[in-house]
Amino acid sequence: MTDLTEPTEQPLDLLYSETEDDLRAAVRALLTDRAGHQTLLGRIETDSPYVPGLWKSLAADIGAAGLLVPEKLGGQGASHREAAVVLEELGRAVTPLPYLTSGVVATETLLALVGESEEAVGLLADLASGRTVAVLAVPLSTAPDAEPPVGNSVAGVADAVAADVFLVPRADGLYAVPAAEASVEAQTPLDLTRPLARVTPTAGSGTLLAGTEATRAAVRRGLLAGAGLLASEQLGLAEWCLEETVRHTRERHQFNRPVGSFQALKHRMAQLWQDLVGAxxxxxxxxxxLATGSADAPLTVAVAQAYCSKAAVRAAEECVQLHGGIGMTWEHPAHLVLKRAKSDQIALGSAGRHQDAIAALVGLEPPL
Structure with a gap:
């Protein structure tokens, strides 16, 4: 018999609050005005895909950079739910901004060290204000349950070219290394809206923030939050793909009727809608x-990544195909969305890696 006096976890709340809806409206208006797809198509042919001034508008003016930081530490005192809404909109617009890497992963890593390091507290205040961009110096593909690399040079670091500070895991702990004290060598990414680079900090540089054990826990916390909220970015990608595909197939006519009225295309879009609901x-x-600190957060995050990464890629592939010839051109943004979806599919752990994590968490034998 269940003991009704025992505390129980609060049930999951999947609905959007009024505050979250207001935040979504503000972020969408900013991105529509400053970072539309045509703007991005022009930016990716330049040295930097980042739209000048956009980070300040989102991070400082709207306050998105400090959503996860408590008010007493200089942040907004919100939660992962609000940060997820921001990432949904960034996913819809395929916006090149270091929000996932700095506003989520680096911020969560530093939050885990609040009781360990005064330097971490000061750096958090800078991140929350939007004045500073911090990037955890690990490959974008690093899963939450993986050991972070501790070598002198790390490849595949996302948004390294935008960083002011690197959080560098080393054998003896976590260091904050100013970007001026590290070599950043740009690499050629699949996703042109999320630059990758090899980061090589100068030997002996940086300030020690935490020891080995605290570093391991902090990095895991940062990567877990990143993987969980990356699912919201993937959701935003899939939403845009379905909406844009429905719009196109309504306007595109063959045999004097919209191509979207053909049964075969209806079925494909209906399947996308079902995928989107699950995502x-x-x-x-x-x-x-993540927002409630649930004990099941690692399992819930692994489920979200195992499902959403596939759903986003499927939606992007269908978007390209159902647009016909125009979907295969550089003039249409579908290729940006497809490349982001494919890049996200291996970011912070592949779907297969998360499926193995699910099996381990629930005590099942993983598939061979």
Whole structure:
């Protein structure tokens, strides 16, 4: 018999609050005005895909950079739910900004060290204000349960070219290394809207923030939050793909009727809608579990990543195909979305890696 006096975890809340809806409206208006797809198509042919001034507008003016930081530490005192809404909109617009890497992964890593390091507290205040961009110096593909590399040079670091400070895991702990004290060598990424680079800090540089054990826990916390909220970015990608495909197939005519009225295309878009509903549930569950500190957060995050990464890629592939010839051109943004979806599929752990994590967490034998 269940003991009704025992505390129980709060049930998952998958609905959007009024505050979250207002935040979404503000972020969408900013991105529509300053970072539309045509703007991005022009930016990716330059040395930097980042739209000048956009980070300040999002991070400082709207306050998105400090959503996860408590008010007493200089942040907004919000939660992962609000950060997830920001990432949904950044995913819809395929916006090149270091929000996932700095506003989520680096911020969560530093939050885990608040009781360990005064330097971490000071750096958090700078991140929350939007004045500073920090990037955890690990490959973008690093899963939450993986050991971070501790070598002198790390390849595949996302948004390294935008960083002011690197959080560098070393054998004796975590160091904050100013970007001026590290070599950043740009690499050629699949996703042109999320630059990758090899980061090589100068030997002996940086300030020690925490010891080995605290570093391991902090990095895991940062990567877990990143993986959980990456699902919301993937949800935003899939939402845009379905909406844009429906719009196109309504306007495109063959045999004097919209191509979207053909039964075969209806079925394909209906399947995308079903995928999208599942992705929204999984992404919202991950964000809520992280926000409430649920004991099931690692499992919920793994489920979200295993599902949403596939859903985003499928939606992007269908978007390209159902647009016909125009979907295969550089003039249409579908290729940006497809490349982001494919890049996200291996970011912070592949779907297969997360499926193995699910099996381990629930005590099942993973598939061979």
């Amino acid at each position: 929204r549930a999984a992404a919202r569950a991950a964000a809520d579990a």
